[in-house]
Amino acid sequence: MSVPCILVSTARGFSLQCPAAGLLRSRLLGASSIKRRNMSSRRQMDHLEKTASNGRQNALYPAQVCGIIKESETVKRLRIAVHPDFSFKAGQWVDFIIPGVEKVGGFSMCSNPGLLQREGVIELAVKYSKHPPAHWIHTTCTVGSHVAMRVGGDFFFDPSPSDPSVDLLLVAGGVGINPLYSILLHTTDLLHLNQASGGRDYNIGSTHLCYSAKNTQELLFKRSITQACQEFPDKVSCDFHVTQQSTDVDPHLQPFVKDGRITEAELRTRVDPKRTLCYLCGPPPMIEAISKTLMELGLSKDRIIFEKWW
Structure with a gap:
């Protein structure tokens, strides 16, 4: 994904708050260098490459799947219990890190900050594909599965009370x-x-x-x-x-x-x-x-x- 029409910043290093963080840091830095090369148009860029220039929070948080809902024939919605310090703005996505899965997923929250404040959970709706993170969600993920997540993205709506009406x-x-x-x-x-x-x-x-x-x-x-x-x-x-x-x-x-x-x-x-x-x-x-x-x-x-x- 990319966000050409809004201001983006260079990706920052990951805070080492869980074992996956060091691995993800190396992947992200690798993605930044790969993006500068001439890549074949036949190879699809992965999430970290696409979003290397997007803003990201510093912290990587552990999380646990606490609910799975069949949203449609091809889409599963996950309810995920998150760390008390986890926060996001409506419209943002997460780096989704799965133990034992090399690829990092990139999924937008389909829930809003209000649900997080009320219940301490976020929700992700993921369509089936053979991409390893999505495939894991549809074939392996269960209630109780542990993951790690980091919030990113410059695509959000977060008005202040003093902002003019739009x-x-x-x-x-x-x-x-x-x-x-x-x-x-x-x-x-x-x-x-x-x-x-x-x-x-x-x-x-x-x-x-x-x-x-x-x-x-x-x-x-x-x-x-x-x-x-x-x-x-x-x-x-x-x-x-x-x-x-x-x-x-x-x-x-x-x-x-x-x-x-x-x-x-x-x-x-x-x-x-x-x-x-x-x-x-x-x-x-x-x-x-x-x-x-x-x-x-x-x-x-x-x-x-x-x-x-x-």
Whole structure:
């Protein structure tokens, strides 16, 4: 993954807080040097290479899997109990280190900081693949499995109470929903805070999610997303775009489902160059096409924040 449109910093050394940290430090430094070489376009860069220039926290924390949920036919959601000092911002990812597995995984949190504060856990939704970390999650991981994690990434939404109000446009393709779902949950937490304080805590604008998948079965978190729209109808909205639906859409989803890809016409209704802040995550071709469209609609580059998943 990469985040070309936002400020990134060079990766720092890992804090030696667990046995895997020394190994991960050497991998990260190796990745930085490898990235400077001319690599074959046929070889896919791994997570550490892709994110070598991204910001990372110093600490590497031990963690334990405390729940496994089948989110869809191809996606498992892990609940992971973390160290009390672990923290993250909505939209960030973790370096995911598995004892005995050489490759380091890179997975965005699909939970929000509020869940961490309330329950001391984070959640990751991981699609099946033969990449060793994802394959381990789908074939070997059990409740009680131990891992280590380190937070990184410059793709996040973390407003302060004094920040001016913005309208969020979240655009997701496939499992690119994970960091955007974290951001959406975070905005609903802020809306709840505002309800409790009479609107004195945060300047919260609207949030609209455009989420594209092949069919409704592959739409992750759809029930929770629609519940947020129903709880805050003046603040939260979404459109589920399905491109290869072969069965009837469930009645409760029908008001939110649109056939086909996300269109320029839809984006135009959601873009205000002075207020809109857009977060995009998904396959590179989709991100590139939508970024181009958004700029043609008058949205400046500094208001388009994206993360590509290969």
